[in-house]
Amino acid sequence: MSEEILAPLAGKIVKLHVEAGTVVEEDEEILVIEAMKMETPVFAPCDGTIVQVKLKEGDEVEEDDLIAVIE
Amino acid sequence: MRPYFTTMDPLGRELKKGEIKRTQVNLEAVLAAEEEILGAVETVRNAGFSTEKINARGQMTVWQRLDYLVDEGTWCPLHTLYNPCDNPEQTTNVIDGIGRISGRWAVVIGFDNKVMAGAWLPGQSENILRVTDLAKRLNIPLVWLVNCSGAKLPDQEKFYANRRGAGTPFFRHAELNQMGIPVLAGIYGTNPAGGGYQSISPTVLFAHKDCNIAVGGAGIVSGMAPQGGFNVEMAEALVDRARDHTAKPPGSVRVHYDETGFFKYVFDEEEGVLDGLKEYMKAIPAYDPKFFRVAEAADSPFSPDDIPRLLPMDQKSVYSFDQVLARLVDGGEHMEFRKEYGPEVYTGLCKVDGFLVACIGNRQGYLGKGYPEYADYPGIGGKLYRQGLIKMNEFVTLCGRDRIPIIWFQDTSGIDVGDEAEKAELLGLGQSLIYSIQQTDLPMMLAVLRKGSAAAHYVLGGPTANRHNAFTLGTVASEIYVMHGETAAVATYARRLVKEKEAGNDLQPVVDKMNDLAQSYHEKSRPLFCARTGLVDELVAMTDLRKYMKAFAGSAYQNPKSICPLHQMILPRIIKG
Numbered sequence: 001m002s003e004e005i006l007a008p009l010a011g012k013i014v015k016l017h018v019e020a021g022t023v024v025e026e027d028e029e030i031l032v033i034e035a036m037k038m039e040t041p042v043f044a045p046c047d048g049t050i051v052q053v054k055l056k057e058g059d060e061v062e063e064d065d066l067i068a069v070i071e
Numbered sequence: 072m073r074p075y076f077t078t079m080d081p082l083g084r085e086l087k088k089g090e091i092k093r094t095q096v097n098l099e100a101v102l103a104a105e106e107e108i109l110g111a112v113e114t115v116r117n118a119g120f121s122t123e124k125i126n127a128r129g130q131m132t133v134w135q136r137l138d139y140l141v142d143e144g145t146w147c148p149l150h151t152l153y154n155p156c157d158n159p160e161q162t163t164n165v166i167d168g169i170g171r172i173s174g175r176w177a178v179v180i181g182f183d184n185k186v187m188a189g190a191w192l193p194g195q196s197e198n199i200l201r202v203t204d205l206a207k208r209l210n211i212p213l214v215w216l217v218n219c220s221g222a223k224l225p226d227q228e229k230f231y232a233n234r235r236g237a238g239t240p241f242f243r244h245a246e247l248n249q250m251g252i253p254v255l256a257g258i259y260g261t262n263p264a265g266g267g268y269q270s271i272s273p274t275v276l277f278a279h280k281d282c283n284i285a286v287g288g289a290g291i292v293s294g295m296a297p298q299g300g301f302n303v304e305m306a307e308a309l310v311d312r313a314r315d316h317t318a319k320p321p322g323s324v325r326v327h328y329d330e331t332g333f334f335k336y337v338f339d340e341e342e343g344v345l346d347g348l349k350e351y352m353k354a355i356p357a358y359d360p361k362f363f364r365v366a367e368a369a370d371s372p373f374s375p376d377d378i379p380r381l382l383p384m385d386q387k388s389v390y391s392f393d394q395v396l397a398r399l400v401d402g403g404e405h406m407e408f409r410k411e412y413g414p415e416v417y418t419g420l421c422k423v424d425g426f427l428v429a430c431i432g433n434r435q436g437y438l439g440k441g442y443p444e445y446a447d448y449p450g451i452g453g454k455l456y457r458q459g460l461i462k463m464n465e466f467v468t469l470c471g472r473d474r475i476p477i478i479w480f481q482d483t484s485g486i487d488v489g490d491e492a493e494k495a496e497l498l499g500l501g502q503s504l505i506y507s508i509q510q511t512d513l514p515m516m517l518a519v520l521r522k523g524s525a526a527a528h529y530v531l532g533g534p535t536a537n538r539h540n541a542f543t544l545g546t547v548a549s550e551i552y553v554m555h556g557e558t559a560a561v562a563t564y565a566r567r568l569v570k571e572k573e574a575g576n577d578l579q580p581v582v583d584k585m586n587d588l589a590q591s592y593h594e595k596s597r598p599l600f601c602a603r604t605g606l607v608d609e610l611v612a613m614t615d616l617r618k619y620m621k622a623f624a625g626s627a628y629q630n631p632k633s634i635c636p637l638h639q640m641i642l643p644r645i646i647k648g
Contacts, residue, residue: 009437009449027089036451037484039387040437043089063440 002071003045007061011035016057018068022050031067044070072637075647076365076427079404079420083397086377094380101379101613104547104598108610111599112151115162119186130259131341133166133181133189136216140257140345141170141179147622149542149609150201152602156193156229160186163195167202168609169622172214172352176626178206181216182269184260188220191265193229196237201542201608203243206252208514208541209626212355213247214348215256215273219266221288237265244272255351257344258334261320263288271333277347278324278334285322356630363628364425365637369401371617378613382520384548389436389452392417392480395520396430399423399617405430406646408466413458414438415450418466420475420643423617426624429470429642431463431531432480432520443487445495455486455527460500463531464507469642471511474635476627478620479517479532485525485554504530508539514627517543518616519607523551534606541626544619545607549598556592560585 015032018024024044032039052069055061086094116134125132131139137146148168154161164187167180180202182189206213222231230237244254256273262284270276270284298305328334338344360368381394397403401422408418417432438450443457450456470477486497508515508530515532517540528551529535534543545551553559564585571581594600601607611619 025089025092027087027093029093034387035437035449036454037387038389038436038451038453039385040389 002051002069003048004066005030005042005045005068005070007033007063007065007067008042009033009035009040010062011040011060013055013057013059013061013067014039016053016055018050019053020050024048024050024070033061042067046070072365072640072643075406075643076422076637079402079406079422081403082400082405082421083371083373083394083403085373086380091380097383097385098380100384101382101547104384105612108152108547108598108602111602115151118160118162119183122185125185130184132185133183133216133218136181136257136259136341136345137166137170137179139342140172140214140216140348142172142174145171145622147609147619149205150198150605151609152599153198153605153608154194154603155197155605157603158192158194160192162186162192163198164190164192165195165198165202167198169205169209169626171625173349175212175352175355175357176209176622176629177212177214177352177355178202178209179214179216182218184218187223188260189218189266190220190223191230191237192223193226196230196235196239197605199240200235200243201605203240203247204537205541206247206254207243207250208539209623210250210252210630210632211626212252212352213244213254213273214352215254215269216259217256217262217266217270217273218259219262219269220260221262221264221266238268241268241272248274253355255348257348258282258284259341259344261288263320263322267322275351276334276336277344277351278328278337279341279344280324280337280339282324283320283322284327284333285320288320358629358631360425360625360628363427363631363634365427366401366422366425368425369422371398371400371403373398373403375399375614375617378616382546382548382613386522386548386550391436392432392434392452392482392520396421396432396480399620400428400430401425406643408469408642408646409462413456413460413462414442415452415454415456416459416463417480418462420646423478423624424621426628427475428620428624429466429475429477430480431466431477433482433531435482443495446487446489446491450487453482453484453522455483455497455501455530456492457495457497457500460486460497460504460530464500464504466642467504467507467511469645471507471513472635473640473642474513474631474633475640475642476513476624477515477532478623479515481517481519481523481528481531481533482521483524483527483531484522485527486530501526501530505536508532508536511539512633513539514541514623515539516541516619516623518619519543519545519549519551519601521546521548521550523549523606525554534608541623542608542619543606544616545598545601545610546613546616547598547610549601549607549610550596551601551606552592552596556589556596557585559592560588563588
């Protein structure tokens with residue numbers, strides 16, 4: 001069963017901690033989006049393995065853009 | 072009204088394992104920074120003579136007197152690091168705070184007799200005025216431990232005169248008396264001149280047998296008319312006269328107990344003076360807490376030790392204010408006012424030690440699609456927008472109507488700016504909130520959890536609300552400035568950069584100035600700077616925030632000047648709908 005990790009808001013990815021194959025725990029920080037001078041972390045919604053990462057550090061994202069898939 | 076308050080809505084949740092893991096670094100940073108603050112506090116505690124030396128003279132130190140006087144576990148120190156004139160003694164030479172004496176809340180202040188026998192120092196009168204303001208705001212007694220040798224004469228021009236100089240507290244004591252707020256004074260040591268007025272201006276005087284109070288001390292009595300200078304012959308004469316007067320200091324117990332009767336009581340032992348104060352505190356007007364409690368006092372179900380994990384030291388990190396608040400209020404319960412409106416601000420009713428309080432705080436992070444409704448950019452918590460400002464205006468006004476004390480929590484980068492924000496009336500709404508606060512007569516306290524910035528620091532119950540803000544707390548994450556240092560550097564030097572560029576000049580010298588300004592802002596907004604200059608009244612460990620909230624709530628409800636019967640409150644009904 002897979003779950004998509006979407007950008008919660010528009011901004012710039014300033015930190016990306018995972019790549020395909022990374023094992024994560026629920027609530028672990030996956031990436032950080034900077035917008036309006038604040039850094040918004042995005043956390044793993046569940047335990048699992050990252051199977052796809054669609055973006056990289058420095059990329060601009062729009063709200064609801066697909067960032068990664070966790071399985 | 073029992074159904075409203077006995078059990079309120081649940082707030083917060085336990086930390087998840089991932090949160091515990093990723094907040095470990097922040098926890099360690101907070102604890103290390105709090106250690107640094109404790110080091111600064113120790114420096115103040117150790118200022119002047121050692122405890123051993125004072126004890127060898129048969130005296131207790133001010134710290135020992137406070138420890139004996141105040142009920143165990145209730146002392147909430149204030150202004151410990153306050154030193155606005157940068158005195159080399161590291162202190163304004165008064166030690167103060169809120170604590171219970173014989174079960175009743177009081178503001179307590181004492182001269183540090185280890186430092187120049189409790190002399191007046193620069194910045195001290197400002198410190199005392201904060202304390203008298205506090206007693207006035209909370210309508211609780213002021214208890215003095217007087218032991219004041221008078222002015223530090225070489226520095227007199229820095230504090231003796233002026234509108235808020237060393238004599239102003241005597242007028243404040245008169246004001247408190249006229250308002251029916253008693254000022255009790257335990258008096259020790261030699262208290263000439265200024266020390267004499269420190270002693271005589273309170274309501275009831277409890278004297279130690281060896282103390283004296285006088286218009287002028289031995290030093291003044293033995294003086295002589297100015298003769299244009301000094302010579303050795305005059306110095307010899309001074310020695311003889313000073314010896315004589317030192318042996319017989321004016322204003323002893325023999326004069327002011329036996330003759331004038333200014334001293335109501337005299338005690339042979341130092342502890343006896345404090346016991347006398349304790350006895351009188353039992354007779355101070357104070358409601359039994361059950362009179363105003365809306366529920367049994369209860370701790371939060373969540374650990375306060377979570378707060379240093381939840382509140383980031385990193386100024387750019389977002390966090391859940393609700394999670395912090397859940398660890399500060401009874402039962403982790405609340406009644407939130409207008410939850411769906413103005414999402415950048417929390418407004419709600421909570422219980423602290425069983426007393427009803429109103430809490431207002433900045434929420435953090437992304438505020439969701441379409442907010443603020445007047446702009447096409449995303450709303451981020453910490454900023455104030457139209458709805459949040461309107462909501463706080465409503466909430467504060469209703470709290471004033473229902474006589475509910477307010478606890479503010481700031482972590483704000485300011486009010487939204489730009490033409491869209493102007494069209495949304497934010498300038499007017501900010502001032503409206505100031506008007507709403509001023510319209511009430513409520514005690515308020517503020518905790519600057521992290522950022523206090525721009526006009527938002529004023530409008531969110533900041534210390535600028537002189538008549539309302541009882542005290543302001545900071546944490547090791549606090550920063551207070553008009554704007555971020557780099558923003559200030561841009562505002563200051565942007566046009567200069569343009570000029571230099573157009574003139575074909577090297578930009579580096581201007582860049583250096585910009586970096587210097589940003590660095591200066593950083594240094595002058597740090598927690599220790601805020602405490603030394605009085606931007607906050609005390610830096611507290613994050614785990615101690617609730618202790619101060621309990622002291623505030625207990626004091627505010629001890630003898631309130633105005634009350635609203637619970638069953639006539641309207642705010643809880645508006646929340647319930």
